[in-house]
Amino acid sequence: MTIGKVVGNLWSTIQEPNFAGTKLLIVQPLDIATRQPTGNTIVAVDVAQAGPGDIVLIVYEGSSSRLSLNNERTPCEAIIAGIVDRIDVPA
Amino acid sequence: MFMGRVIGKVVMTVKDESLEGARFLIVQPFNHDGTLPGPPLVAIDVVQSGPGDTVYLVKGREASMPWINPHCPVDACIVGIIDQFHLDDGGVTPPGSTGAVA
Numbered sequence: 198m199t200i201g202k203v204v205g206n207l208w209s210t211i212q213e214p215n216f217a218g219t220k221l222l223i224v225q226p227l228d229i230a231t232r233q234p235t236g237n238t239i240v241a242v243d244v245a246q247a248g249p250g251d252i253v254l255i256v257y258e259g260s261s262s263r264l265s266l267n268n269e270r271t272p273c274e275a276i277i278a279g280i281v282d283r284i285d286v287p288a
Numbered sequence: 289m290f291m292g293r294v295i296g297k298v299v300m301t302v303k304d305e306s307l308e309g310a311r312f313l314i315v316q317p318f319n320h321d322g323t324l325p326g327p328p329l330v331a332i333d334v335v336q337s338g339p340g341d342t343v344y345l346v347k348g349r350e351a352s353m354p355w356i357n358p359h360c361p362v363d364a365c366i367v368g369i370i371d372q373f374h375l376d377d378g379g380v381t382p383p384g385s386t387g388a389v390a
Contacts, residue, residue, distance in 0.1 A: 204375055204376055204377070206373065207291075207373035207374070208370070209371060210369070210371050211335050211336070212335060212367060213334055213335060213354045216368060221289075223373060237317070238290060238291065238318075238320040238321075249376040250376060260349070270353065272346050272350045272351065272365060272367055273346060274347065274349075274350045
């Protein structure tokens with residue numbers, strides 16, 4: 198898992214049927230230590246009711262992502278699993 | 289998942305029999321800021337997208353799930369066509385206007 202910032206959302210009318218009812222957000226992964234953007238943009242299914250600008254917990258791995266969706270047949274490998282309140286990294 | 293633009297297709301007569309009937313499209317991924325994360329890739333398509341469409345794709349094991357035979361040898365699949373996307377700092381963005389893959 199890693200953290201990221203919600204930078205946008207997208208609309209899709211024609212999609213794989215198992216995605217029906219899901220909310221897709223555009224997320225920029227962040228370096229946990231520096232909080233700077235790192236890596237490539239991810240499109241993730243939101244199961245945590247996140248919104249614009251939120252720092253979120255991203256699960257970017259197949260089977261664990263699907264398990265948190267109501268429909269395990271959704272072909273999705275990326276989800277937003279939580280909204281981060283605070284990050285403590287003791288020096 | 290990630291976003292990309294369909295830029296072409298691959299036609300194959302001889303292929304694994306589990307992939308009979310599949311469409312193989314060439315997709316250029318792009319980031320939300322318009323930069324390109326890497327070179328184009330080949331993905332199967334289950335939403336009847338075509339060249340010029342902005343799409344989102346799933347990579348890895350899940351890519352084979354939407355196909356008729358979920359045990360097919362596939363690692364990338366187009367699972368939706370993007371109508372438009374909205375960036376929190378840039379208004380509503382119609383597909384293709386990122387400038388990155390024009």
